[in-house]
Amino acid sequence: MVTVIHPNLDQTDAKMNASDVSVFYGDKMAIDNVSIEIPTKYVTAFIGPSGCGKSTFLRTLNRMNDTIPTARVEGTITLDGDDIYRSKMDVVQLRARVGMVFQKPNPFPKSIYDNIAYGPKIHGIAQGKEELDNIVEVSLKRAGLWEEVKDRLTDSGTALSGGQQQRLCIARAIAVDPEVILMDEPCSALDPIATAKIEELIAELSGRYAIVIVTHSMQQAARVSERTAFFHLGKMVEYGRTSDIFTNPVEQRTQDYITGRYG
């Protein structure tokens, strides 16, 4: 079965390009031959039922699957034309360029300031305290958290509310000035108000970074993304403009999923 790629996609620069990517956990195939372009300026949403492999595929984009000993990736994934799975690729550099936000907010048990300063420090981005202060402030402002925390930067990041923690994690990812931000169901642990704030934030960030978001909420995909890919059983079934996928799906399975008939 071949992936349906909608033909009317406008031409944009591809930030990342995956071709014929398959992922195995031991002998089990989790991703089967997926090819996709991640556009530079857009938000791309991965949707699909649980266990369809969308999170697995997302984690191949910054090689977080390397932390699972049995995982194996075939095919090529490029970032600005460079193969990120080539043997000389520096994973540290890759992850600085391709940041990630997780399903459950996972701030470090450090102060709010140190959470943001963590990435700049390990990558040696900031020269001196002033520059670091500046990075922290800019990142928090971009994540829309500055006004809420500016008077208590020394408080522990874990003392914030769930929604604030997730925006802190986004600020933390922004602080190293990545080119791509991967978000793995960033709102699934949050209440509707916090979710709305994160969605707003994604919209604000979308011009600046390539964003890939995995979500279970079809409304969310429809609200925040320009491109949508539908995954099912480890395969990418259909990929196109979000408006097309939701109003005019080609595949029966896509139609069934977005109308809530299964999944």
Next chain:
Amino acid sequence: MSPAILLLLAVGLGLAGWLAARARAWAFRRESSDGRLASLPTYHAWYVALWVVLPLAAFITLWSFASPYLVTQSVLATPAAAELPAFGIQRESILREAQSVASGSASAVFNPQSEAFVEPFRDALARYNLIGLLATLVIGFAGGAWAFLRLRPDFSARTRVEKIVMSLLLIASLVAILTTFGIVASLIFETIRFFGMVNPIDFLFGAHWAPDPMANPDNPDPTRYGAIPLFWGTIYIGAIIAMIVAIPLGLMSAIYLTQYADPKVRSWLKPALEILAGVPTVVYGYFAALTVAPFVRDLALSMGISNASSESALAAGLVMGVMIIPFVSSMADDSIAAVPQSMRDGSLAMGATTSETIKRVLVPAALPGIVAGIMLAISRAIGETMIVVMAASTAANLSANPLEAMTTATVQIVKLLTGEGSFDHPATLSAFAIGFVLFLVTLGLNFIALRVVKRFREAYE
């Protein structure tokens, strides 16, 4: 009748009560219209059984103390007792001998004077055994019957059983706490007696330790009771040399085991490491005295240090450090492994390397557990005796040279209390003062550690 037999009887009565109550509860269940009881039949059974066994256990404990006294009293009331020496060892031994013949544990009397008491003892024993047996039966039946008669279909046996069990648990925990209080109280008492003989200032700040158990106890020489060399030796061997070995090795092995080791390697390396904790300290002592101490001396000699002694603080500290590696590593291992995977993922996704993740995220988050492990290790090392006895000598010596012989507080306590000295001699009493100071020091260390952990804790939940 021995308490063991009475206890057996109590258990038998309890079992009978248990079975009877359960049968009764089943009968309730059959008779009742909806077949439901307020509590399960087992709880009715336990309720009655506990009411049989617990009062009996209390009675038997009391009786096992009271009955020998009552027997002796009744023997002393016989006319033959007038012949006895008024008191002292002789009187005791005559009675003791007659009693053992009467109870059948000896076959014949050696002292003819005892002969007259065998019969009275036999009578008294028989009488009190019968009384004990009857009392056991009466109490057992009374308790059981009282509980049994309270059983009703709507009787909430479960809550009562739970209450009884809860108070048993409370008593169990109080035993440990009260024992601690008892230990502290006895330490304080003896320490005060010692400080009545030797000025605390001389004891705490004197630098010469050589108590003489043979000296006149009424006029101790305070200059021989300076404890600084002991505490210095304790800290130098247990908290400095041993920790220099144990903290880095323990932490690094914990980090290797949790972060780098293949699961297969971990599955045999971790138990192997924990075997270290199971080796008796005497065996470590041999190893320190026979292998490590001569090696340290030879090494020192080959490096041109001529006065190296064959008993050295370094040898004892090194072996002690190895001994406590498992304490440090297994606590550190557990607390590093308990840091959520999401922390690790978060750091790696920021582009941190594994070692940066360990240094900046995992170890800080696991710090409370790591510090707790180190504290446990230090108190273990400070309390350790055998290795020091065998490898670091018993001679008090105030020196920073690790190659010299030194001693520790615990070793001196052993030396002073196992000697020939009488228990009210200041040399013997000084052991309690050392123990008391040691206790205060460990208490203080734990207190400081708790504060440090609270201050620097990076809570992840």
